Amino acid sequence: MDHTRRDALAGSALALSVATAGCLDFAAGDGPQGPEGTPATLTCDDDGFVRLGQPFEASVTETLVETDETTVELSTEGATETYGQSLRLVLRNTGDAPAATLGESAYSLQRETGEGWLDIRGSTSGEAVELPRTEASLDTSSAYSWDITLTESGIADAVDGVDLEVCPPLGDGTYRFVYWGLVDAPPIGAEFELVG
Incomplete structure (x- = not known):
């Protein structure tokens, strides 16, 4: 030829x-454009950014919590998640009695830093905001489920009715989802590694 x-x-x-x-x-x-590894802290160039605080003091229980009346389990698809893909989590009441909760939005998305775990979300209005809390009951054999796109906008838009931003941008590192809305029970969480 x-x-x-x-x-x-x-x-x-x-x-x-x-x-x-x-x-x-x-x-x-x-791909992730933020700091890699375990940063000393999370800093934002926007002077009006106010990071969400941590609404719980108790240490986080991993994947399973038992209350006086029931058992609740948090499951996720894997321990490594890729930027731009979906983080899928399910919180199930696997016990014999309803679990009192503060609704589906009562969760934190945190990153491991030298200062400890910090929420990656906040408000750019210059004022602190709170996530919605709605008294609810998670009945036996019922579940809350989340499907959160692991991008800055996907995370910011995951809570309806609250204007949130992610700052600084996401970077490769260790994160965790913490559901702190179980009434009279410690928060329950799942860690994952975010990769590009």
């Missing part, structure tokens, strides 16, 4: 355009 100079140039142009497209995708912000 005969190859002409025109064929060689066309092949080179195609290879260059594919390589450039990959660079443009990266430059456009695909």
